[in-house]
Amino acid sequence: MTTTNGVNVDQLTETIDAIDDQPTAGQFRFYAETEWTDALHCVTTIDEFDQADERIQTREFRIEGDEPEEILGERTAPNAVELLLAALGSCLSVGYAANAAAMGIDLEGLRFEMDGDVDLRGFLGLEEEVRPGYEEITCTTYIESDAEADELAALRERVEATSPLIDSITNEVPIETELVVGHSA
């Protein structure tokens, strides 16, 4: 078994070949369910996904949400826009570790610092010209590696071009919503 950056490279190659041969094996549907608890608190549960239309049950994860006191919450958990930065960092971490393994690049350290600006007037509906979401996000990647500079530049280019979170954030993803109303007894 060949392992680079803790990633099993043989298994990685097999997975890539299997999806290349049979693209349906690469079709995933992910799920999450968020329940509002009180005030600005909520909890999201994640415990399943589909691969090639087949449901896969997994252990359950719980992710809490809240707002800081400055935004009327109690800071019992990160808020949604902070979770988005966490998702971006998590995505880039996988992208760098896996692609470096595929390219034979040993990483000794890998860390990401992200920040982004939000003007709360958008969320509060005070200014129509102010967008509710992030105006811009900055991400600095810190790599420790003895690989050549041009190899690391190629790694960066590959990771950024294929990152699901960079794509979802920098480009448009359609969201279809539905509202189902129930009445109390």
Add this chain to the structure above:
Amino acid sequence: MTTTNGVNVDQLTETIDAIDDQPTAGQFRFYAETEWTDALHCVTTIDEFDQADERIQTREFRIEGDEPEEILGERTAPNAVELLLAALGSCLSVGYAANAAAMGIDLEGLRFEMDGDVDLRGFLGLEEEVRPGYEEITCTTYIESDAEADELAALRERVEATSPLIDSITNEVPIETELVVGHSA
């Protein structure tokens, strides 16, 4: 103190007025730092943000990331695209609870089911035409409330128009990246 949906409505009104009077009070910068640990595992820490350029230190939150076994991980934590759905649900939860409070709508229950499709060929770089991120996201909102249908429709419209996560996902957010390389001793 007037409370609707657990939200202090007086404080909500004061906060909105304060930001309307002094827009800099609504300028937030959020931060997250992700550290790769091994293979496809990482941990993100969140412990501070800025309001009006002033740093506010808070308790620290840790969010772990991993991939399922089907994507070469160990399923010790949700992956990045699942975290994105959690962020969306968390955002909508705050949006519905706060806007309903501002509109005088009592909510008895509030829940969101989200899903989204990812074709892994994009992340793996197997097909240039396949995007790495979500092709589409679906979100169903379940509300329990005795409010009138047109009030709930107005609430939904307001929430969706001002949601930071709906905006960040359905529209383009620029990401500026930088790579800093260090070498081991």
